Each structure stands twice: as C-alpha cells, then as structure tokens.
Amino acid sequence: TEIAARTQGIIDELKHLEGPLLPILHEIQQEFGHVPQETLPVIAHALNMSRAEVYGVFTFYHDFRRAPAGRHVLKLCQAEACQSMGSEAIAAKVKQALGIGFHETTADGAVTLEPVYCLGLCACSPSAMLDGAVIGRVDDETIDEIVEAVRA
Numbered sequence: 318t319e320i321a322a323r324t325q326g327i328i329d330e331l332k333h334l335e336g337p338l339l340p341i342l343h344e345i346q347q348e349f350g351h352v353p354q355e356t357l358p359v360i361a362h363a364l365n366m367s368r369a370e371v372y373g374v375f376t377f378y379h380d381f382r383r384a385p386a387g388r389h390v391l392k393l394c395q396a397e398a399c400q401s402m403g404s405e406a407i408a409a410k411v412k413q414a415l416g417i418g419f420h421e422t423t424a425d426g427a428v429t430l431e432p433v434y435c436l437g438l439c440a441c442s443p444s445a446m447l448d449g450a451v452i453g454r455v456d457d458e459t460i461d462e463i464v465e466a467v468r469a
C-alpha cells in the first residue's frame with residue numbers, strides 16, 4: 318500500500334538514529350496527520366522490536382493520534398499549574414459543550430480535543446491551544462468563544 322511505502326521511506330531515513338522509535342513515530346504523524354495502526358508492525362519489524370513494545374511506546378505518549386484529527390485541534394492544558402487554576406472543570410465544560418472526550422473528534426470532523434501537559438504558559442493558567450495558537454486565562458467566556466469558533 319501507499320502508506321506502507323511511505324512508512325518504509327521514513328523508517329529507512331531515520332532508523333540509523335540512536336533511539337529511532339520516537340523520531341519515526343513523530344515523522345509518521347507529521348506525514349499522515351496521525352499514526353495509522355498498520356504502520357506499527359512495520360516499524361516493529363524494521364527496528365527488531367516486538368509489536369507490544371512499539372505499541373506500548375505509541376500509547377504512552379499522548380501526542381500520537383490513532384485517527385486523523387478534525388479541522389481544528391483544541392488542546393487543554395492539564396498539567397499542575399493549570400490544574401490548580403481549574404483546568405479540570407474547564408475540560409469538563411468543553412467536553413460537555415462539544416459532546417466528546419479527550420482524544421476524540423466530533424462526528425462532523427470539526428474539532429479534535431486533546432490534553433496537553435504544560436504549554437509554558439503557567440503564569441496565565443489555565444491555558445489552552447487552538448490550532449497552534451496559545452490562549453491564556455481560559456474562563457467560561459473563552460470556552461464559549463472557542464466552542465463557537467470551532468463550530469463555525
């Protein structure tokens with residue numbers, strides 16, 4: 318398949334690195350927008366690892382997506398500083414407003430919701446990131462604006 322061929326190309330390019338697994342997974346996600354499940358056994362074979370090992374690493378890192386993302390990607394910081402400023406309640410509100418949980422995409426493909434662990438914006442916590450742009454001091458009003466923006 319085309320995915321297999323492109324995956325093999327990425328592996329060939331990066332497998333000489335020390336600790337090649339993460340760079341390969343990142344590059345695959347860059348290439349396809351997510352990590353297609355069928356690439357995992359190919360990677361395992363190429364790196365002489367078991368499928369379970371590769372799968373374990375893939376699932377350990379929250380950055381890797383199992384499925385294509387929606388048109389918008391909304392990340393909500395769930396690390397300590399943001400947690401102390403109410404990020405869990407914010408996440409609950411956003412999940413309810415969008416009708417999805419973390420690592421899910423709305424049925425219309427509008428938005429994917431993901432947790433993130435510190436955006437380096439702790440001073441302005443709780444923080445979020447919408448399509449790569451950081452948003453600080455997220456409150457109820459911000460949530461409404463974000464939800465409206467991703468639905469538009």
Ligand code: FES
Binds near residue numbers: 398
């Ligand atoms: Fe959320 Fe640092 S903990 S930005």
